Amino acid sequence: MSVRQAIFAEDTRVVLARYRRALIKPWPVRLAEIMVSTGVLGLALFSLWWLGISFRQLGSGLAELGKFLGLMLPPSTGGHLWLFVKAMSETLAIAFLGTLIAAILAAPLALLAAKNTTPSPVLRFLIRRFFDCLRGIDTLIWALVFVGTVGLGPFAGVLAIAVSDTGSFGKLFSEAIEATQKRERETVIACGGGPWISIRFGLLPQVLPIIAGQILYFFESNTRSATIIGIVGAGGIGLQLSEQIRTYDFDRVAFIVLMILAVVAVIDWISGKLRFAIIGRRQALA
Amino acid sequence: MSSGLPTLPARQIENLLASYGNAVARRRRQSILVLGTLAVLAVAASRFAEVDIAHLLHHLSGLTSYFGRILPKLRSGHLTGDIADWYWNALGWLKLLFDTVLIAYLATLTAATAAGAMAFLAAANVAPSGILRWCVKRLFEFCRTVPDLVFALIFVSAFGLGPLAGILAIGIHSFGALGKLFTEVAENIEMNPVEAVRSTGGRFADIVRFGALPQVLPNFASYALLRFEINVRASSIVGFVGAGGIGQDLFVAIRKFYYTDVSAILLMIIVTVSLIDLITERIRHRLAPVEHVP
Numbered sequence: 001m002s003v004r005q006a007i008f009a010e011d012t013r014v015v016l017a018r019y020r021r022a023l024i025k026p027w028p029v030r031l032a033e034i035m036v037s038t039g040v041l042g043l044a045l046f047s048l049w050w051l052g053i054s055f056r057q058l059g060s061g062l063a064e065l066g067k068f069l070g071l072m073l074p075p076s077t078g079g080h081l082w083l084f085v086k087a088m089s090e091t092l093a094i095a096f097l098g099t100l101i102a103a104i105l106a107a108p109l110a111l112l113a114a115k116n117t118t119p120s121p122v123l124r125f126l127i128r129r130f131f132d133c134l135r136g137i138d139t140l141i142w143a144l145v146f147v148g149t150v151g152l153g154p155f156a157g158v159l160a161i162a163v164s165d166t167g168s169f170g171k172l173f174s175e176a177i178e179a180t181q182k183r184e185r186e187t188v189i190a191c192g193g194g195p196w197i198s199i200r201f202g203l204l205p206q207v208l209p210i211i212a213g214q215i216l217y218f219f220e221s222n223t224r225s226a227t228i229i230g231i232v233g234a235g236g237i238g239l240q241l242s243e244q245i246r247t248y249d250f251d252r253v254a255f256i257v258l259m260i261l262a263v264v265a266v267i268d269w270i271s272g273k274l275r276f277a278i279i280g281r282r283q284a285l286a
Numbered sequence: 287m288s289s290g291l292p293t294l295p296a297r298q299i300e301n302l303l304a305s306y307g308n309a310v311a312r313r314r315r316q317s318i319l320v321l322g323t324l325a326v327l328a329v330a331a332s333r334f335a336e337v338d339i340a341h342l343l344h345h346l347s348g349l350t351s352y353f354g355r356i357l358p359k360l361r362s363g364h365l366t367g368d369i370a371d372w373y374w375n376a377l378g379w380l381k382l383l384f385d386t387v388l389i390a391y392l393a394t395l396t397a398a399t400a401a402g403a404m405a406f407l408a409a410a411n412v413a414p415s416g417i418l419r420w421c422v423k424r425l426f427e428f429c430r431t432v433p434d435l436v437f438a439l440i441f442v443s444a445f446g447l448g449p450l451a452g453i454l455a456i457g458i459h460s461f462g463a464l465g466k467l468f469t470e471v472a473e474n475i476e477m478n479p480v481e482a483v484r485s486t487g488g489r490f491a492d493i494v495r496f497g498a499l500p501q502v503l504p505n506f507a508s509y510a511l512l513r514f515e516i517n518v519r520a521s522s523i524v525g526f527v528g529a530g531g532i533g534q535d536l537f538v539a540i541r542k543f544y545y546t547d548v549s550a551i552l553l554m555i556i557v558t559v560s561l562i563d564l565i566t567e568r569i570r571h572r573l574a575p576v577e578h579v580p
Contacts, residue, residue, distance in 0.1 A: 044395055047388040051449040051530070061445030068444060093334035100328055136556050140435070140523050144540045149352055150345045154335040159342075228435040232526060235335065242527075245439045253440070261431055 098161025154235025429462025
């Protein structure tokens with residue numbers, strides 16, 4: 001042991017003696033940590049066993065995946081560029097219409113679900129549970145249901161997004177309405193305005209920017225969900241994507257995925273700009 | 287005649303009224319422009335999306351009767367018998383539901399571990415290299431932008447039908463989403479401990495282990511639990527494309543119009559998801575009581 005190391009060891013001992021409580025965890029904490037990490041790891045091992053996942057399957061799958069990646073390069077349209085572009089615009093149309101319809105449906109319902117516009121607790125409760133039901137069922141399940149009732153095609157996708165987002169918008173809008181200042185509406189009422197006038201001039205100007213921001217945000221996220229509802233037959237690029245995967249045309253798969261990424265990025269950018277313009281940069285980031 | 291209120295001279299009132307009129311007219315023009323654009327876009331979009339109101343009205347009765355039909359017939363006389371009929375496959379579905387939760391668990395655990403390890407490479411304040419940081423950020427972005435169902439479709443072709451494809455698909459998507467959140471957490475840490483470790487000669491691994499990790503661990507765990515909630519929902523869906531879990535049975539039930547099965551499975555999923563939300567919310571509050579999770 002060199003002198004330097006000896007000094008260092010001495011220092012360590014002194015420091016350790018002085019700050020023992022800060023440096024060494026008490027045993028109950030340590031025991032809890034060990035128990036939690038064993039539990040987490042044990043559950044993971046149990047899951048692997050229960051689900052019957054073998055490393056052989058993982059290995060052969062990875063080899064297969066490597067082959068797919070090789071097939072993906074270079075991405076190619078396979079001469080179907082126009083078809084893919086049309087399907088992509090269909091996806092955008094689905095997202096846009098679905099969001100718009102949901103917003104139009106949710107706005108009046110949200111008034112019925114907010115404490116400060118609807119005095120009846122029973123009505124409020126019912127409307128809120130209705131929103132929960134719509135929201136609780138995934139968009140893809142709605143898409144499958146609508147494909148069963150209105151047939152294959154993008155219309156089923158529009159309805160699926162419209163219905164499931166009515167639930168989400170209803171919840172968000174009613175929260176926005178409840179967060180408004182009372183004074184504005186009271187002012188309008190003091191000037192002789194009725195309940196509708198007070199909502200139009202006392203409440204709407206307060207919630208409109210917030211609601212517009214939320215609608216744009218959902219439009220962004222719906223462009224993403226609209227790309228996948230085609231997988232169950234509800235129109236858009238998802239249908240093309242799943243078909244190309246099923247026929248192992250991975251160069252086209254790569255092209256479609258890249259196209260989706262590019263379109264989603266563009267939509268995010270536009271909607272981000274609009275959102276910042278509407279509600280101001282600071283709030284949009286918060 | 288006199289109302290007791292002082293009135294402005296006529297010329298001033300005229301000016302005020304004129305500027306008020308201008309302001310209102312400008313805003314009105316703006317609103318009309320926005321509404322007009324929306325209307326034009328909506329019409330164009332409905333052409334693309336083959337929206338047909340007559341078609342919808344025609345099918346509307348079918349739609350309402352659909353929801354009538356998926357509800358089970360429960361009579362007060364034979365309630366237990368009816369429920370037993372409704373949940374004729376309760377044990378099978380429970381097993382699938384358990385699979386679903388485990389798929390979500392494995393996916394979340396793998397994603398959180400990988401994202402936790404790589405987030406520090408992408409965090410501006412501790413990242414060792416700028417180029418590496420850029421690459422890792424793009425990797426996160428790619429993983430979270432491609433929907434998990436697309437990954438699932440590809441993985442089902444590669445790994446075969448079954449839960450492994452679902453775990454990997456959800457795991458990769460969560461890796462991207464958690465990576466972004468974890469990076470933001472890591473970028474907001476107190477830098478004093480990091481500098482302390484650096485001043486004693488610690489390398490990147492030491493800085494992460496002793497300077498950063500103790501600060502971020504509660505937040506990482508909280509975000510991972512939040513992601514687990516989302517992943518339970520996702521893993522009940524990936525079965526649609528054959529990637530394991532209860533989705534497969536739900537898909538068959540909806541497609542083949544086994545009406546009461548649809549409501550039975552949906553109810554089970556909703557109850558499970560709400561239970562898990564409740565439990566994880568408890569844990570999250572204990573982990574980070576004042577933390578704001580968006």
